[in-house]
Amino acid sequence: MDSYQPEAVKPAHIESLAAFVTASPSSFHAARHTADLLVAAGFAEVDETLPFDARPGGYVLVRDGSVLAWRIPDNLDVTAFRIVGAHTDSPGFVLKPTPTSSFLGWQQAGMEVYGGPLPNSWLDREFGLAGRLVDAEGAVTLITTGPLLRIPQVAPHLDRSVHEKLVLDRQQHLHPVFAVGRPEADLVAEIAALAGLDPATVIAHDLHAFVTEPPARIGLDGELFASPRLDNLASVHAGLTALAATDADAITVLACFDHEEVGSASATGASGPLLETVLGRLSDALGWGVQESAAARARSVLVSADAGHAVHPNYPQLHDPDHRPLLNAGPLIKFNANQRYATDAVGEAVWRRACAAAGVPTQDFVSNNSVPCGSTIGPLSATRLGIRTVDVGIPLLSMHSARELCGVRDPGWLAEGMRAFYAGA
Ligand SMILES: [Zn+2]
Structure with a gap:
């Protein structure tokens, strides 16, 4: 070697x-x-x-x-x-069909787990949505958003058990936030507007989460590549x-x-x-x-x-x-x-x-x-x-x-x- x-x-x-x-x-x-x-x-x-x-x-x-x-x-x-x-x-997360929910003043995105990601690696990391929007005629538009979502960790002051063992329920704890104080927000409509489409024409979506931090060479001599x-x-x-x-x-x-x-x-x-x-x-x-x-x-x-x-x-x-x-x-x-x-x-x-x-x-x-x-x-x-x-x-x-x-x-x-x-x- x-x-x-x-x-x-x-x-x-x-x-x-x-x-x-x-x-x-x-x-x-x-x-x-x-x-x-x-x-x-x-x-x-x-x-x-x-x-x-x-x-x-x-x-x-x-x-x-x-x-x-x-x-x-x-x-x-x-x-x-x-x-x-x-x-x-x-592996990662896919936006659910009717994803937008409001709870305690927060707006959150319903995500399905895709494959076998390490869910802890997505915590406190900014991510966007990328994939396709489809209209009633079947026309496909590829879309990539900027940083939009985050799954915030709970502070250890509020739950000391996280120091010992981090337990992440896939439904309860992997629910990202994307807005606060915007109960009228409709996430898919916002993404359609970002793509320059009339939100009323978008009837279906396949949208995956992706982290927005760019790849980087790291290590003593830049010999490692994080991506x-x-x-x-x-x-x-x-x-x-x-x-x-x-x-x-x-x-x-x-x-x-x-x-x-x-x-x-x-x-x-x-x-x-x-x-x-x-x-x-x-x-x-x-x-x-x-x-x-x-x-x-x-x-x-x-x-x-x-x-x-x-x-x-x-x-x-x-x-x-x-x-x-x-x-x-x-x-x-x-x-x-x-x-x-x-x-x-x-x-x-x-x-x-x-x-x-x-x-x-x-x-x-x-x-x-x-x-x-x-x-x-x-x-x-x-x-x-x-x-x-x-x-x-x-x-x-x-x-x-x-x-x-x-x-x-x-x-x-x-x-x-x-x-x-x-x-x-
Ligand atoms: Zn593989």
Whole structure:
């Protein structure tokens, strides 16, 4: 394991990641922003309701909070897909359908818990709402507010038990305030007005909470990167950086799904048909028959990229003693014999080869047998597609916090490993 060297950091990648995270406060924004960046890089946006084009070039398709992009090379020498998969969503809070309430002179916003956030990390932190407003015709407007909400902690003078144990009831204690003395306020109408819409025309919303404090480099030499949504926008950003930059001899694909944090079972989640449908339509557009399509999938590999757990100096017992990944020591390869991660030895070799070609160090992650293991879209996509899959990702601390922590080197290394993978290294 090599040590941190400030001069080896690629500041441009971290700055670009910070800008990407900031521009992607919800899965809808992440999908849209990914497509916008790829279109700016020459990709053509695809309308799902029209036939697919099979000419060489880059293509990108957005469906709600998911985004798929692919490149058909000028010289398609290898009939195969090289796929990077990730997810666009992050755990947090979603605005309830009729969210505004007034109590004791305060105006509060009803929020549903989305996935498994660390609720304490949202306390006393300013957050806004981002997502989409929809009118009666179904027209969608993406919206991002400024700092609007806060879940204030109770002072210890009033409740000394918080010094010993903080108990947060998900209904009672996670109810943010957004105004005082405004009993007439209607939060959705205010947000519609902010978006420049006539509030009377907005009949539906999908609005997620996001913390408004910008990402920052911290630590003695700026070697740490504190940011919301590193799980999993660091992987989406690495994938799009790699896809846009790589000429390959096979079809390269980036598939970023919504709803991973709630199990992926949705029309736009990794357990849904989105990727399978796109690969099928691409095969058809390229004139591949059933035989050739199946052969292509048998030659294909999916790199499932998602954040993993670095060793925590205050909780060392939670890691396997022989597998204690650190920040700034390279992306993880994630193993789980019970298929919580899809990595097998052959897939592992594909990723190791790519990282070796790119000069990227790797670290192994496997759970302590006595500690639960997370999962990713890897096993779900592998099950759905039958494509060999390897689970990788940058190491983090504070996963699922409103503000997570990674090393400044690992995201760029992940992108470089993906580039080499796409290039067929
Ligand atoms: Zn994740």
